[in-house]
Amino acid sequence: MHARLLRHFFFFFFLRQKFLKMSQQPLLQLLHNASLGSLELKEPLNFWCGARVQARSAGNAEPVYEPATGRVLCDLPPCGAEEVDQAVRSAHAAYLKWSRLSGMERGRVLLEAARIMRERLVDIAKVEVVNNGKTLTEAKGNIHMAVQGIEYFAGIAPTLAGQHIQMPGGCFAYTRREPLGVCVGIGAWNFPLVLAVMKSAPALACGNAMVYKPSPMAPITAVILAEIYKEAGVPDGLFNVVQGGAETGSLLCHHPMVAKVSFTGSVPTGKKVMEMAAKGVKQVTLELGGKSPLIIFKDCELENAVKGALMANFLTQGQVCCNGTRVYVQRDILPQFLEEVVKRTKAIAVGDPMLDGTRMGALISRPQLDKVLGFVKEAQKQGARVLCGGEPFVPSDPKLKGGYFMSPCVLDNCRDDMTCVKEEIFGPVMSVMPFDTEEEVLQRANNTTFGLASGVFTRDVARAHRVAENLQAGTCFINNYNTNSVVVPFGGYKMSGIGKENGQAVIEYYTQLKTVVVEMGDVQSLF
Ligand SMILES: NC(=O)c1ccc[n+]([C@@H]2O[C@H](COP(=O)([O-])OP(=O)(O)OC[C@H]3O[C@@H](n4cnc5c(N)ncnc54)[C@H](O)[C@@H]3O)[C@@H](O)[C@H]2O)c1
Numbered sequence: 443m444h445a446r447l448l449r450h451f452f453f454f455f456f457l458r459q460k461f462l463k464m465s466q467q468p469l470l471q472l473l474h475n476a477s478l479g480s481l482e483l484k485e486p487l488n489f490w491c492g493a494r495v496q497a498r499s500a501g502n503a504e505p506v507y508e509p510a511t512g513r514v515l516c517d518l519p520p521c522g523a524e525e526v527d528q529a530v531r532s533a534h535a536a537y538l539k540w541s542r543l544s545g546m547e548r549g550r551v552l553l554e555a556a557r558i559m560r561e562r563l564v565d566i567a568k569v570e571v572v573n574n575g576k577t578l579t580e581a582k583g584n585i586h587m588a589v590q591g592i593e594y595f596a597g598i599a600p601t602l603a604g605q606h607i608q609m610p611g612g613c614f615a616y617t618r619r620e621p622l623g624v625c626v627g628i629g630a631w632n633f634p635l636v637l638a639v640m641k642s643a644p645a646l647a648c649g650n651a652m653v654y655k656p657s658p659m660a661p662i663t664a665v666i667l668a669e670i671y672k673e674a675g676v677p678d679g680l681f682n683v684v685q686g687g688a689e690t691g692s693l694l695c696h697h698p699m700v701a702k703v704s705f706t707g708s709v710p711t712g713k714k715v716m717e718m719a720a721k722g723v724k725q726v727t728l729e730l731g732g733k734s735p736l737i738i739f740k741d742c743e744l745e746n747a748v749k750g751a752l753m754a755n756f757l758t759q760g761q762v763c764c765n766g767t768r769v770y771v772q773r774d775i776l777p778q779f780l781e782e783v784v785k786r787t788k789a790i791a792v793g794d795p796m797l798d799g800t801r802m803g804a805l806i807s808r809p810q811l812d813k814v815l816g817f818v819k820e821a822q823k824q825g826a827r828v829l830c831g832g833e834p835f836v837p838s839d840p841k842l843k844g845g846y847f848m849s850p851c852v853l854d855n856c857r858d859d860m861t862c863v864k865e866e867i868f869g870p871v872m873s874v875m876p877f878d879t880e881e882e883v884l885q886r887a888n889n890t891t892f893g894l895a896s897g898v899f900t901r902d903v904a905r906a907h908r909v910a911e912n913l914q915a916g917t918c919f920i921n922n923y924n925t926n927s928v929v930v931p932f933g934g935y936k937m938s939g940i941g942k943e944n945g946q947a948v949i950e951y952y953t954q955l956k957t958v959v960v961e962m963g964d965v966q967s968l969f
């Protein structure tokens with residue numbers, strides 16, 4: 443009897459050890475070679491104090507879907523006040539250590555993180571495909587961009603410096619660029635890892651800590667990033683992930699130990715975030731939505747303009763904030779433009795996002811798909827003509843039958859007052875309109891509350907720069923579109939946002955400037 447009990451004890455002890463060992467494996471190792479239709483997520487997706495953490499309560503858990511199949515990947519319980527507090531406190535403790543390192547030391551750790559991410563690029567990209575539905579080709583490009591982002595800010599870290607300012611009588615002042623403290627990042631679902639990196643890499647490079655909340659629709663790769671940072675040598679607690687939706691986000695925005703909120707998402711949520719941050723006089727960066735104009739003049743190189751319009755509308759199933767979805771084409775070339783753009787849109791291979799040849803995967807969710815298809819129907823009712831696409835698409839592979847696919851759509855006969863031209867659709871729908879003069883098109887292009895991006899195709903150099911100057915948008919692409927880069931500042935005008943991400947400009951948004959004034963003589967007192 444005694445021996446049997448002992449055997450049982452050792453058996454369960456062995457199982458427990460095995461389980462503990464498993465749960466300590468990096469998430470990516472568990473997801474190694476992720477594939478569609480098979481991934482099951484049992485591991486916790488929160489991360490603070492340097493470890494993955496199970497949410498306290500499984501209540502209110504929301505399903506996370508695999509967009510290409512419609513399968514449930516996991517149920518995601520949201521973090522509550524206690525968990526948010528733990529994550530913020532863990533970030534604050536790490537910030538006290540990290541902010542004392544030199545920029546060179548911080549940069550070295552970030553470079554190691556970039557090296558690890560590059561080594562695992564394909565595996566991470568596959569997880570992004572499973573969770574987001576975008577094609578593997580695009581996901582690989584996204585992860586490559588994330589690696590570059592970490593490398594870029596690793597390089598910026600040692601260059602952070604203040605100014606020396608001479609004052610009368612040999613006195614002088616100097617400025618110190620200091621971190622803010624605990625920064626919160628809140629992300630959208632369309633570029634899950636890229637957005638987490640675009641916020642965390644500059645934040646960490648500047649000496650801050652971060653608590654990041656991914657979108658509950660694409661929660662996985664942020665945790666992989668947390669594990670990579672840890673492996674690279676950041677102190678435990680420096681980068682944390684809390685999962686949840688609006689309520690968790692709002693707890694983060696209100697937390698008194700948070701110095702800044704960097705938010706990426708829609709305009710309505712951005713307004714709420716700004717209001718919440720205002721209560722604590724916290725800094726905000728808002729990267730919001732857009733309805734960007736792309737202007738194609740008759741003197742353009744037509745083939746490039748057509749390719750540019752496709753790149754401006756159909757990457758990531760059209761779910762890109764800066765997409766040029768209002769395509770203004772000078773009347774003389776409209777027929778040729780439409781013929782070519784429709785031919786190429788019809789040729790876009792929609793389907794299994796893991797396959798090399800696929801160029802369009804699945805939209806993020808069933809409601810998003812329905813919403814986008816609804817925009818197409820509404821456009822038709824308002825007088826637009828569907829030249830191609832705009833229909834649900836069912837791939838032949840039975841595994842993908844429940845996926846959220848649609849055929850990319852080109853709308854002609856559009857007018858500026860139509861819903862499809864005024865509102866952000868966030869799906870693969872291009873609205874095309876004719877114009878006659880430069881003055882007219884600029885007025886129409888700027889007649890919007892958005893101001894994220896814009897584009898112009900012309901061979902006339904003077905016109906290109908004149909149009910770029912007069913477009914009210916944070917970015918203007920000349921003779922291409924969506925050629926964003928980590929080295930170039932990105933951010934919106936008007937209701938599309940406040941602040942910049944990427945490029946050196948972002949340093950301004952993750953640091954504060956302290957002025958030190960030095961007297962070299964005696965105090966001249968009036969009293
Ligand atoms: N400008 C940019 O760089 C950029 C980049 C990507 C996406 N976007 C925009 O994001 C939108 C699509 O993303 P989405 O649907 O995830 O946006 P969303 O506004 O619904 O959600 C964004 C994030 O905010 C969180 N959130 C929701 N309510 C909140 C609240 N009350 N307090 C705090 N957090 C809250 C969500 O959980 C999510 O993490 C589009 O408008 C797109 O243009 C902008």
Ligand SMILES: NCCCC=O
Pocket residue numbers: 632633636761762763764926
């Ligand atoms: N470069 C990432 C821009 C994301 C917009 O949706």
